[in-house]
Amino acid sequence: MASGFCLRIFAYVPFLLARFCTITIPAEVPKIEESLFNLTLNLQEARSPSPAGDATENLLLSPLGFSLVLGQIAAGANPVLREAIGGLLGWNEDTDDLTNIHTYHENILRNYSAGDEESSLQININSALFHRDFIEIRQNFQELVEESYATELIPLAENATENEHQQTVNNWVKNVTKDIIQTFPISAKTISLFANVVYFNAEWEEPFSDQLTRPGKFFPTADKTTNATYLQGQQEIPYMENKELDFKMIRMPYKSSKFNMSMYILAPQKHNLQEIIQNLTLSKFLEYRDQMSVKTVNLKIPKVSLKSKIQLKGDLEREIKKSLNGSKTISKTFDYFSLPNVSDDSKCSLSNVVQESTFNVYEKGTTFAALTAGYINYDGTAKNCRVDKPYLSIIMDDSNNIMLFWARIYHPSV
16 A cells, blocks of 8 residues: 655745745744644634534645745744734744744755655655846845755746747646646746646555555545545554544554654544544644554445645635734735745835645555455454544654644545
């Protein structure tokens, strides 16, 4: 079995012109694991099901991908937007000096860029800033994003057609996603575009056998069912049970000689996923992890094939209001999304930040692996973990406690 997660984050930055409608963490800032978890919980809370529990939407995101793009935008932002970004990511209140923020992002990218020699686990992070060639990017901003974020600055020729601009973007996207994503549409109004892609593909240490894959029912709510395809097998993996919130948690490690990465599944035994998430913090998650012990576990988990899109404009607007202390005298003339440090053009303004992601969990292995994974013991000595209700998947860098991906799943295949 292997799992894949690929996402792209695009920050739309139109210039409002008449012509176009083990990572070292600096001590001065919150630890990156806290920042990424805070961001995830902030976005989760804003997109939570209604109190009545009738909303059952999947939520897929990479907090690391968002953090890398927002760090670059913060460097070019006006003070109000910069503070709003800091609030969303849980940075310190004083975000005027972003040197340390950029430093730990740079350290993360350096760590992951080394790669895995076995190529059984691939994590590639790429950033680009597409801009019309008549827009002059400030030299200090260009140096920052190139040095700290390895961002490519890719000009879009003014005398080229929109189809040629589209092809330029598409070629970059196809290359960094290994052809998984073929295109990302832009329009004539898009004058500049921040883009970030996080590509993750890995094999489990212990794969599943496709001979045991079976169709079954998944229960998004207590009174609704949907069809799903289940991976089944018996594995020796870290396992724990929480009696208070009535869920089981398993850790499924990825095969790698360099990275210590795993997928954690928090599987509710009743329809209370939202309650579990509301009580989740980084310290609580790490406490759960410390309580795990290796058990023989009979697994039944859904195959997953999902796509998702998240936009951050509304989240940033809420943070801007917070930073203004609820002031009722919000200026109607000041552009709170202006990016004066990106370009000398005073009309440079952030339009939106969008993250698109795809998430797949599927079988992968040799015949030998299929045979060794084909024995399931139901004699009562093994633990059972049946994931047939809404659940939470978290992909972690266990060495650094960095959350790479978060998937709140109500429908395994959409």
